[in-house]
Amino acid sequence: MDIREAQRIIREKYYERDSSRGLFSTFTWFVEEVGELAEALLRSDYRGLSEEIADVFAWLLSIANLVNIDLDEAFRRKYVET
Amino acid sequence: MDIREAQRIIREKYYERDSSRGLFSTFTWFVEEVGELAEALLRSDYRGLSEEIADVFAWLLSIANLVNIDLDEAFRRKYVET
Numbered sequence: 333m334d335i336r337e338a339q340r341i342i343r344e345k346y347y348e349r350d351s352s353r354g355l356f357s358t359f360t361w362f363v364e365e366v367g368e369l370a371e372a373l374l375r376s377d378y379r380g381l382s383e384e385i386a387d388v389f390a391w392l393l394s395i396a397n398l399v400n401i402d403l404d405e406a407f408r409r410k411y412v413e414t
Numbered sequence: 415m416d417i418r419e420a421q422r423i424i425r426e427k428y429y430e431r432d433s434s435r436g437l438f439s440t441f442t443w444f445v446e447e448v449g450e451l452a453e454a455l456l457r458s459d460y461r462g463l464s465e466e467i468a469d470v471f472a473w474l475l476s477i478a479n480l481v482n483i484d485l486d487e488a489f490r491r492k493y494v495e496t
Contacts, residue, residue, distance in 0.1 A: 355455065
């Protein structure tokens with residue numbers, strides 16, 4: 333799947349909620365998911381890890397949507413074109 | 415760009431370093447980048463934000479590589495197929 337397609341899916345599903353929740357509250361949810369990822373890593377819980385990595389990615393896309401950043405472009409600029 | 419292609423790029427560039435650094439140290443670097451993202455958000459620094467979001471994504475891919483998780487598949491399972 334394209335990064336842009338993933339970002340679009342998250343926008344369609346969650347932008348309205350993300351937007352009314354606000355940027356800092358959305359960032360706080362993102363950090364909460366980072367905590368869950370930490371827990372899954374500490375437990376070597378493979379199934380949990382897969383889910384938590386997906387969740388952290390999804391919340392990162394929510395943040396990107398709120399600040400109008402195209403993750404695909406940002407990633408290319410930093411890790412491909414340099 | 416495909417999520418898998420991005421994960422492959424990060425694997426090729428960083429897997430060796432990530433692997434010898436180890437999982438928890440890599441996770442700690444990831445959290446350090448989350449902190450930089452927080453700082454860019456607080457400063458409303460658009461250019462910084464773009465770079466920090468890319469960095470958080472890249473370090474998340476490093477973690478996914480270390481635990482052998484295909485982010486594309488994990489994301490589909492959690493956010494597309496359900």
